[in-house]
Amino acid sequence: MPRTVIDVSGLPTYAFGSRVTPWWGTFSFCLLEGTGFALGIGGYLYLAVTNKDWARDAIPLNLVWSSLFTLVLVVSALPNFLTRRAAMREDLRPVRLLLLVMSALGLLLIGLRIIEFTALPVRWRDNAYGSFVWLLLGLHGVHVLTDVADTLVLTVLMFTRHGRGKRFSDAEDNAFYWYFVVLSWLPLYAVLYWVPRL
Template sequence: MKEKIALDVSHLPLHGEGMASLTWWGTCAFMLIEGTGFALSIAVYLYLMSLAPLWPIRAPAPDLLPGSILTLILLASLVPNILVGRWAKQKALRKVRLGLVIMSFAGIAPLIVRIYEFPALHVSWDDNAYGSITWLMLGLHTTHILTDLVDTLVLTALMFTRHSDNPRRYGDVADNGMYWNFVVATWVPLYLCLYWVPRL
């Protein structure tokens, strides 16, 4: 039997970036699933509020300061995050390394503020339905910050080793930046729900 070459694909790159990458599609799928989780938690929050004669239940409204500081930190982190994404497309290794170090600190800073945010709710997770849903919402978002921080730290370490020679790493950096944008975007409705709805 004779072999016949139907199509020569030897000139194609070994990996894809953006929409041509399976990692990109996987990240989008994660964001869709996790975004649905956040939307459900907000729906539960509003449903419980509609049932309660007084909201918050047996607690004052949360202190605005920790949540507002965290919001400012997250919004400010978008600037270096967008720059890192651009540098990754340009494959500018030194800039990507610097940007990832900055983004590592940008992932640690909100976690430090989050330590003060839980007590600022003025309710424990097991006090009542209000306490349970508020702690759940903050806990969900904290998990997402932690997830992206670990990913950023791993990518930072890789970019300072011989693995930075692999062009695929730049696509990973861009996908990680896209996920951080998602983490910031999901916090905005959570912040409004947790801190401003009880003041209405």
């Protein structure tokens, strides 16, 4: 019996966006982690309403470092957008330059988050409020740290012979995840830094 054989050697080995499996993995991860953030915020607000000592324990957090962190994070969305666009065009030079910018911004954000932790007026073991503050800041900090590490590795790869083909798809996927890092911080910032002031 004759077999039908299709020659697929001419098909591309990579693509962008939802046409590739890693994008769906990143999207699923964003949904999963977003749910975790939502549960954390829900727990925080639940205790704020039901814990009679919450108002006394909820010392308003210093706005200086958190606001600077938020400003840099929001500003980083622009070079991130440009990185994604250049990656989809497979334009190596701007991708290299923009990944350097994103790496520098990421390292700055890690530094700001460390300073933010040192400026907290409450320790994680002091009370439930302190535990939630450290938990939510820590969770988001881990997301920043992991994406910055990924960006640094990708930046190095783009300056080697591996900086072609599938690496552009990786850069686009990395930029997609950074949007989640930015957007997930905004409700956390509002809850942690502004709700206690209401």
